Structure formats: structure tokens, C-alpha cells
Amino acid sequence: MIELGEFLPPRPEASWKLIRQVGVDNVVGGLNGAEQDQRMFPSVGAGGWRPDDREDVPWSERALKRNIEIYDEYGFRLVATEDTAPLDKARLGLEGRDAQIDQVIEQIRAMGRLGIPTLAYNWMALSSWGRTDIAIPARGGALVTGYRKADTDALPRLVDEGEVTHEQMWDALAYFLDAVVPEAEAAGVRLAMHPDDPPQPFDRNLPRIMSSVAAFRRLAALHPSAANGITFCQGNFALMPEVLDGTTAIPDLIREFGTEKIPFVHFRDVKGTPAEFQETFHDEGQTDMPACMEAYYEIGFGGVMRPDHVPTLDGETNSRPGYETLGRLFAIGYIRGLEHAWYGHPAKRSVRVA
Template sequence: MRMVFRWFGDNNDHVSLDQIKQIPGAEGIVWALHDMPAGEEWPMDKINQVKEQAEAYGLNIDVVESVNVHEDIKLGLPTRDRYIENYKRTIEKLSKVGVKVICYNFMPVFDWLRTDLAKKLEDGSTALFYEGSKIHDIDPLDLVKTIAEDSTRTMPGWEPERLADLTELFEAYKNVTTEDLWSNLSYFLEEIIPVAEQHDIKMAIHPDDPPWPIFGLPRIMINKENIERFLKLVDNPYNGLTLCSGSLGSNRENDVADMVRSFSDRIHFAHIRNVRIYDNGDFIETSHRTQDGSVDIYDIVKAYHESEFTGYARPDHGRHIWGEECRPGYGLYDRALGIMYLWGIWDTLERQKKEK
């Protein structure tokens, strides 16, 4: 297992490369050009700039998260081919600086959705929270209209300047079915995977978060059955997974450790985090510790160890602790604690293996 740590760049992250370097076992950053609009070709000078920044601290840039997929590709519009060609050229450029994995997702409109970015836990820390009653059976266009009229009623990520775009996107997806989305994903993969293989970069799709339809939008990367279908769309080792225990684990029916054991040869990137699921299906993110949530993090790490996983892993969303002011879910302290918990499990398993 190769531990990496997500970094949003000098201008977008309060966590410094010097701090990341001090986390035991962290050998690289998970990065992206966050100022680049989805669908645009990444410029080589900006890519090289990140490489130089990371290497100054002895960190690799092997994993990119994310090269975002333009909505026209997900919608299957005629304009998608132009954006796919940009994506191919970006893959080629990233290969020149040693990138080995590209994480991406195929979620319509939202990468992820929460209803509260700082819900208080019993210990006084705060964390990302999902409250289903604020999402279920609500017409998103009505919600956009309400937020536009009353700025005190909002949703995380629904900034006023985004409302016009959200209205257009929801309208565009009105007649897009789940099968349409599968077809559009297959088209994308058939174009992209040969290029990724040519340049020795593994493509790793991230599951939907949360793993069920929201606002009537189709979602497909939600369970083991659908992951099996996805891997068969283009049955190539370069077509793989970013397996996120928190995204998939927020549905009690998903056995994430079983997925690790079933798909280990196609998991190129592991996101490991915990969530606590309430009786009504709401969930809140917790520390990485198994006992603090509903996801068996110990068994998940054990599954990776049994599979002799040599891919990349990172602690995922953490709580906001010790008064840290940070990007929601991406503080330094709790994610660093998460790494040490994961290493503790891994090192124990290594010792047990050697003593047998």
C-alpha cells in the first residue's frame, strides 16, 4: 500500500507540502489543476509547476484527482467528442511527468452532496453530514428557485452564482435515463482507455456519493452489481476503480470489504474513511476508527492486505478538530490521524503474517 495525501495547491489549501512530508509514510500528493474548467486541456506549464513543487519536498505526483468529465460527455451531446479529445491530450501530458493513476467520476451535476458541512459530533468536532429529508422527494428546480428568492435557505455547494448553471443542468438531465448514462459512460471509456493504456496511466472511477439517485438524477456507480457491469464495459486492467469506503459504505447494504476482495486486481486507488449511519439512513462522517462509525475499516484494510495491494491509498474526509479552520472534510489533523490508524492496522497485519 502506497500512502498519499490530497493537496489542493498553494492558493486553495491551508495544508502545506512541508506538513504533508512530515506525516509518516506519506510519499506523494493527490492533486489536480483545480482552476481548470471541466473539459479543457491541461497546460503543460501548470502541470510541470506542480511537479516541481512536490519534488522540492521529496513527494511524488503519481495520482491525479480529478480530471473532471465535462457534462456534455455525461449527457451524450454531439459536442462530447471535442471534450474527449481534450481529455486524451491531458492524459498524454500527465504521462510525461510520471502520473500513474487518474481518478474521475461520472456523477451528473454534483461530485458529492451533503446537507451540512459542519455538523457537531458528541466530542465537539464537526463533520460533513447528509440529511435525507432535505433531499428526498424535492424538485431540484423548485429548490433552486427557493434559494434564489431566499438566500437564508441554501445547500452546500449551491452558491448564488451557480444557480443559473444548476437550473440549466437539471433541465438538460430531465430526460436522461439510467441506461442513457450507462451508454454515455461506455462511449467515453471506449475512447479513453486505449489512450490510457498507451501512456501507462490507470483510469480509476470514483463511486457515486451518496450511492443512490438524488433529485431524480441517475447514478450508476452505487453497488457491487453495478461495479461488475462497469468493469465489463471495457474489460481492460487500465479501466479500474477508486474504491471509496465512505461513499459506498453510506449504504448499509454495501459490503466494502467484500468489494475489495472481489475487485482487488482492478482497484488502482483506495479512499479509506468511515461514516456513521443513523436508523433513518442519514449519515455523518467520523474518525477513521472502526468503532466510531458503521463501516468496518479494520476488515477493509485486512482485505487490502490479503490481496497484497500495492496501489495507492489515502485517508479520505476527516473531521474538523482542535479548532482547525480548513476546507470542509480536508483538515490536516484528522486525516493525519487517519493515516496513522490505517498504518497501525497494516503494520499489525504485516507482523502477524511474518510470525506465522
């Protein structure tokens, strides 16, 4: 069966009870002290998660153990961590990267000892997932986030043109994987690379290398191992060139990568292209979501799946664009319904073995 979860930083809030009440007991956690910052919304300046005041090194075993204890108090089980020690020097291949890689290895070893099986990470240096609008009116007046590349033209550049190359970042990724994948294998932890968001060749002069299906095939070939996996974020894969031009479809990619490469799924959807798109409710985007769930069933997927980037509904403040509560509850119900349709009633289901 699917391990349906939600992303919850380790700071209890009122929404936790609601999420438990609708049947979710798995958590994809952040690190303590993590804070949703302006890098995500460079043109609109939105903020988000409040920082933690604990003094533990966030990626240490002691800090992760305390996170587990906090989740456990509310009936949640930590099944993945979607946050890492700092990585920008490693992503860019700069001096000091070995120290950053050692910190990630410390985190992986701690996760292995604590039984946290999945570590999601990304290769977006100097920024995070980017949006240029956080309040686009959608169905019934709900608010969604969106992106227009043209709106980033007046923003400060991340690097000078030509200062960083795509191959420099690929070389840095290969160096990282060679150091980290053996540690993940030994710890029983699966790495899960998240696509660039948006999936585009450059962000303000800085190359982006995880922006196509071809890039993820190259990732798999760099260090063949079940520990070298993918965060299969459907919203980003839906914007990749091979999907937009009809060469392939999301369900076909799920079957291609299979459980060997997919330990973790962001089940979400969008409308548009990398140059201009917006988030959607799960039932009105451009992807055949029931067909995706059918594909997960066919490959025998039983890993972690969570909704992501949901609309803000009436009465909510939109202080956390994409992560308010009511849209999450809608998404959880939608995903659970599709899961039951394909995997069967929990009392009777059996996951097909690929």
C-alpha cells in the same frame, strides 16, 4: 507496500510540512485552478480551495509538469490526479462530448509521459459530492459533514424529471470508455472511477449510475482492462444496497475486485444510509477497518491509498469541511498503524502476491 498519500492541490500551505513530518510523501493532486465549489454543498454554500492564477491549460503537460515541480520542492511525489478536464457533456452524451473526451485524452497522454500512473474521475454530472450539513457535532465536539435527502427537497432541480435517463448515462459511459481506455493502456495510466456520493439513484432528478456494487461490476464488463479501474471509496461502498442489506461486506468486495480493478483507495468511513448519513472518525464508523486492511494485504495491494473527509477538530475554522489538518493527521496515523499490523514493519515487510 501501500503508497499512503494525501490530497493536496498544487498550492503550498502550512499543512504540507506537517503532512511530511508524519511520514507522507505521496500526493494525490488536483489540477491547477481547481476550486472546491458550491456544487459540493448545495444547501449550505460552503467554499474551499482558492483558485490558481496560472494561465496554463490545467490538464496540459506543461501545467502538470509544473505541479510536479511544486510538489517536489516540498518532498512530495505526485502518484495520482483526482481531477479531470470538464466532462459533463461526455457524462450526459451531449453534443460537444468528443471535444471534452479529447481533452481527457490529452491529460492521460501527458500523465503517461510524466509518470503519473492513476487518474481518478467520476460520473456525477452537473454536481460533485454533496452534503447538506458541514458542522454536525461528533466525538468530543469535532465537526463532521453529513447528508439528509429530505433537506434537498427545496433545492433547485438539476434537470427536469425524465429529461435524462439512467441508460442514457450508461451509453455515454460506454462511449467514453471505448475512446479513453485504449489511450490509457497505451500511456500506462489506470483510470479509477469514483462512486456517486451519496450513492443514490437520483440527485435532484438527475440519474446517478455509479451507486451500487452491481454498477461497478457492469463498469468492469463494459470495457475489460486493468486500465478500467475503480477508486475504491470505502465510505461510499459502505452505503451501497448490497452492503447495507448484508449481501456482501467491504472486505469481501476488496477481495472480489482485487488489484486488477483497484489501483486507488479512499480509506474512510460513515454512519447511516444514503438517505441520511454523516462522516466519522476512522475508528468509529460502521465498517470493520482492520478487516479491510487485512483484505488489502491478502490481495497484494500496493497502490495509492489516502484518507478522505476527515472531522474538523478543536481550534480549526472548518472553512474546508472534511479537509482541515488535524483530522488528516489522526487519519494518517490510524491508517499507518493498520498497515504495519498487516504488512509488517517496513524493514521486514513483503506484499503478498495475489
